[in-house]
Amino acid sequence: MKTTESKNNTSKKETIERGVTKPKSNAASGLTELFEDSLKDIYWAEKALTKALPIMLKNASSVELKDAIDNHLTETEEQISRLEEVFKIIGKKATAKKCDAMEGLIEEAKGLLEETEIGVVRDAAIIAASQKIEHYEIATYGTLRQFAETLGLPEAATLLEQTLDEEKGADKILTEVAVNAVNLEAAEIE
Template identity: 40%
Template sequence: MAKMNVKLQDLQDLYVEQLRDLYSAENQIDRALPLMAEAATDPDLKQSFLDHQVQTQEQIGRLEGIFQTLGQDPGGHTCKAMQGIVAEGEDMIQERAASAVKDAGLIASAQRIEHYEITGYGTVATYADVLGLDEQASILRTTLEEERQTDERLTLAAQQINVEAAES
């Protein structure tokens, strides 16, 4: 039988651990977005990646504020899921493909990132609600809404780029 992990004794512990996961993920994304922007050929897609990097840096700042309020260190955790998603995005960056096909692949990679973030922020916002951390829940929902908007922006870009990719 597996030994119980006593590090996570209650929902507060899980909340902090999930915040650390998102903090790690956001920092990985912050490093990946300029590479994705550089690899993109569609000017709107390129700008979308650059805009999202600025937003990602704001989101990192929000998380750091939450950690400060909690009296916790944001470090010490690596988001392994985001490592894998980013690695797949890096593979797409290196792929030899027609421009529109590569852009379509970059969008797919970016949407995987967004969907992970949407899930993560939805979860921690709910935990914050249950824990009575209303201000933190509101901050987390702001980020959640930004992630949803980014996903929608990528979907709109994909509608055009996917057609171009099919024609190439």
């Protein structure tokens, strides 16, 4: 009887452990480390975005879309400076860690450029790809701001809130360009 119970307990334990991801040796063990790691991730993402936005700008046709992308490129450069300020606040050197999510979103955007004709259809694709990026950034900055508040870093929280507001504003502008012009013109091509 003990042998059967022992086997059942071992079997259940192994089943539970199979689905659990083993952490890396340098895995975050506290909120501060998770905050720092997330800052490195979005720092890489913003730097990568400064290289991707000019490509989207060159491929856009709509004046409104070009203006939105150009303005957001300037904002993104300011956001990088703001992130560097957050790193200073927490006493860390600003370092980047590859952001798999942003890399994937940028690659998807490049793919959409290849899959669309130049003009309003490509503009619609650029807006779609850009909004996916904005939504990722909104989620990230919202989380980082909350981490900063929880960790008692009000100055960092304020800087992250400012960037969060800019990302929400960029998303709103993209929606307006899509709804008021680009999507309507692209639909007329049908």
